[in-house]
Amino acid sequence: MSNSTRCAACRFLRRRCRQDCVLAPYFPPTYPQRFASVHKVFGASKITELLKQLPVHLRYDAAECMSIEAASRARDPVYGCVGVISQLQQQIIDVQSELVKIKGELAVHNAQQQLQLENGEKASEQRQDELLWLGSTQHDPLNLDQLLIQANDYQKSHF
Numbered sequence: 001m002s003n004s005t006r007c008a009a010c011r012f013l014r015r016r017c018r019q020d021c022v023l024a025p026y027f028p029p030t031y032p033q034r035f036a037s038v039h040k041v042f043g044a045s046k047i048t049e050l051l052k053q054l055p056v057h058l059r060y061d062a063a064e065c066m067s068i069e070a071a072s073r074a075r076d077p078v079y080g081c082v083g084v085i086s087q088l089q090q091q092i093i094d095v096q097s098e099l100v101k102i103k104g105e106l107a108v109h110n111a112q113q114q115l116q117l118e119n120g121e122k123a124s125e126q127r128q129d130e131l132l133w134l135g136s137t138q139h140d141p142l143n144l145d146q147l148l149i150q151a152n153d154y155q156k157s158h159f
Contacts, residue, residue, distance in 0.1 A: 008035040013044055022051050026063035037070040038063075 007024035010017035012035050017024060027035040038047060047066065051059050072080040079086070 005029060008032040009039075009044065009047075012036055012039060022048055022059075026051070026060060034067050037074060038066045041070040041073050042066055 006017035006029060007021055008027040008029050008031055009023035010021060011029060011032060023035070027038075042050075050062060050066070054062055069081050072084060076083045
């Protein structure tokens with residue numbers, strides 16, 4: 001590579017960018033800050049060593065991971081990515097706990113509703129029985145017709 005198109009790593013390190021530069025594909029000159037932050041966390045020799053040890057098809061992902069870790073370390077120097085992961089895991093635990101609570105409340109609500117339905121059916125059966133009883137005696141709730149017939153029969157026979 002010529003001096004004008006040095007990769008961000010070689011430009012940052014103020015060295016000539018060779019044709020076979022391991023860092024060039026992963027730290028292009030358009031993103032100089034990316035290499036600067038990765039260099040601050042890992043160091044140039046460690047980055048180069050890591051990338052050389054990996055197969056070519058995994059190097060891009062490794063450079064991405066180092067960049068993400070460096071950005072995380074800039075935000076949280078103590079925990080870096082682990083701090084974000086811990087927060088997300090805690091959120092998952094909280095949401096799972098809330099889900100269990102809501103499922104419990106839903107089960108209680110469903111049980112109450114089922115109980116009301118069952119009680120409603122029993123009450124409905126009782127009401128139907130009462131209506132049937134009233135229906136059979138509704139025309140003559142005290143059986144007055146029968147009593148009058150018996151009274152008439154009695155009067156005819158005795159008077």
